[in-house]
Amino acid sequence: MSEIVIKEQKAAEGKERSSSEESAVPNFSVFWHPACDKHEVPHHPEQPDRVNYMMDALKLEFHDFEGDIFREAPRGKDEHIVLFHTQAHLDDFNKKCTRASAYYKKTKKVNYQPYDSDTAVMWATGEAAYRACGAMTASIDALFLDPTDPGAIDTAYCCTRPPGHHAERGKAQGFCFLNNAAIGAKYAQATYGESHGIRRVAVLDFDVHHGNGTEEGFMHDESCFYGSTHEKDNYPGTGKDKSPFVGEMAKSEVDRRIVNRYLNGGDGCLKNPNKSSRAEFRQKWPEIVSEMQRFRPDFVIFSSGFDAHSSDPLGNCWLEDEDFHWATTVVLEALTEMDKEEGRTVDATDRAKRCRKAVGVLEGGYDLEAISSSAVQHVRALLKLPCTSETPAEAAPLQIDIAGLTRRKEEKEKEKEKEEEEEEEEETDDENLTSFEKSERLERELAERTGSLIENVEGTDDALAAVIESLSLSMSPTPTQVVPHRAESTEKNEKEDLLAATSTAELSDENVLCP
Numbered sequence: 001m002s003e004i005v006i007k008e009q010k011a012a013e014g015k016e017r018s019s020s021e022e023s024a025v026p027n028f029s030v031f032w033h034p035a036c037d038k039h040e041v042p043h044h045p046e047q048p049d050r051v052n053y054m055m056d057a058l059k060l061e062f063h064d065f066e067g068d069i070f071r072e073a074p075r076g077k078d079e080h081i082v083l084f085h086t087q088a089h090l091d092d093f094n095k096k097c098t099r100a101s102a103y104y105k106k107t108k109k110v111n112y113q114p115y116d117s118d119t120a121v122m123w124a125t126g127e128a129a130y131r132a133c134g135a136m137t138a139s140i141d142a143l144f145l146d147p148t149d150p151g152a153i154d155t156a157y158c159c160t161r162p163p164g165h166h167a168e169r170g171k172a173q174g175f176c177f178l179n180n181a182a183i184g185a186k187y188a189q190a191t192y193g194e195s196h197g198i199r200r201v202a203v204l205d206f207d208v209h210h211g212n213g214t215e216e217g218f219m220h221d222e223s224c225f226y227g228s229t230h231e232k233d234n235y236p237g238t239g240k241d242k243s244p245f246v247g248e249m250a251k252s253e254v255d256r257r258i259v260n261r262y263l264n265g266g267d268g269c270l271k272n273p274n275k276s277s278r279a280e281f282r283q284k285w286p287e288i289v290s291e292m293q294r295f296r297p298d299f300v301i302f303s304s305g306f307d308a309h310s311s312d313p314l315g316n317c318w319l320e321d322e323d324f325h326w327a328t329t330v331v332l333e334a335l336t337e338m339d340k341e342e343g344r345t346v347d348a349t350d351r352a353k354r355c356r357k358a359v360g361v362l363e364g365g366y367d368l369e370a371i372s373s374s375a376v377q378h379v380r381a382l383l384k385l386p387c388t389s390e391t392p393a394e395a396a397p398l399q400i401d402i403a404g405l406t407r408r409k410e411e412k413e414k415e416k417e418k419e420e421e422e423e424e425e426e427e428t429d430d431e432n433l434t435s436f437e438k439s440e441r442l443e444r445e446l447a448e449r450t451g452s453l454i455e456n457v458e459g460t461d462d463a464l465a466a467v468i469e470s471l472s473l474s475m476s477p478t479p480t481q482v483v484p485h486r487a488e489s490t491e492k493n494e495k496e497d498l499l500a501a502t503s504t505a506e507l508s509d510e511n512v513l514c515p
């Protein structure tokens, strides 16, 4: 096995590593391409800076590792894409790409060729998608090089976009055009099946959304395993959790090969006060890994989406950086266990008897800082380096007085009812008021709304009432723009505001976001 040595430069810079890190770590590479930050739909959460932020973080973390760490991906090949996708889908995608880029060349204006309300092709989409796919196939090639080859690696991460796991064999959707992980699975089998014994491949997906595209492609393919944890009721609504009818109780063999587990989302207050998704993840992910172990894959691909992170605007789950490290480690430990059972070694002469390998590919994740720090921990786990992230105590699940909240909510409703009754009474009295009394009351209302007594407001009562009405409108919440794939984002943003605005001890009624 080829090894790399961490330069002493790091210590000279004051960035000390633990003694366990100073030992040799696996050879690895991050595959990426500058074209991946060119695909852009304005105001879209799947934005170019996702890969830019992540690359900066990965370069900072791994800059002193020897070897060809950051590699530019080649362009993916059609013949590899159609190992998973239908020719019709690829033709349609290329047609849209050609149209959009021809329009751009001619007019220098951006034209969008839509698939659905949040998935569209523009002039740079084709190159980005082909490079993302090329990163996956190139990383697999490097993984299966002979260990003595200078380009050989033990693990890899594809820091690329657009993502892929919602793309079905014949359909682009949910920000995804080409399913990089699924293409990788079929490519590894087709290219290294005979030579390296790569016959069974598992895709493990911890993105907050269900990878319906991967599942659709693998459903009738007995050589592939798909395991996913995802937020219940989030996009795209597929991936039913069939527990407890899994494991030995499974109703069909497919249920042991396509294994879905729900995480319950929630905003950390009434809807899901204990932010249970983190505990659920720790409980359910090993169930998936256990079924994967039973399946005995020869190769593993992580669909590494980081949108189950507590900071993510599209997900409502509560994972932290270290959870992605843990999830990766659990899978790698299972692979090591299987290798030991089967007597596989790193450099066995029989290539089918070499240790299993794993690669990660970016899926979702929309908080730029969270995806960067999470990706660093994911890659550290792929390298079998210890986790360097620990969630501060203040981010731990909130302890909320539910009974108190409910009581205060009821009290508030009663207060509101009382106010409404009083308003009705005032309206009735209004008819009996003199013109002077009406003006006085309107002025009082205006002062209450603005917080200060407004004097010398000139004009008729109607004008004064209009001022009050406009003030009332300007104080109302702004209507929220709803975009299908990010329908949950408002709640999440509010959740973040809530967390920022409250201590762990008390929540006021104004902060309760759940109906």
Ligand SMILES: [Zn+2]
Residues within 6 Å of the ligand: 207, 208, 209, 305, 307, 363, 364, 365
């Ligand atoms: Zn996602």
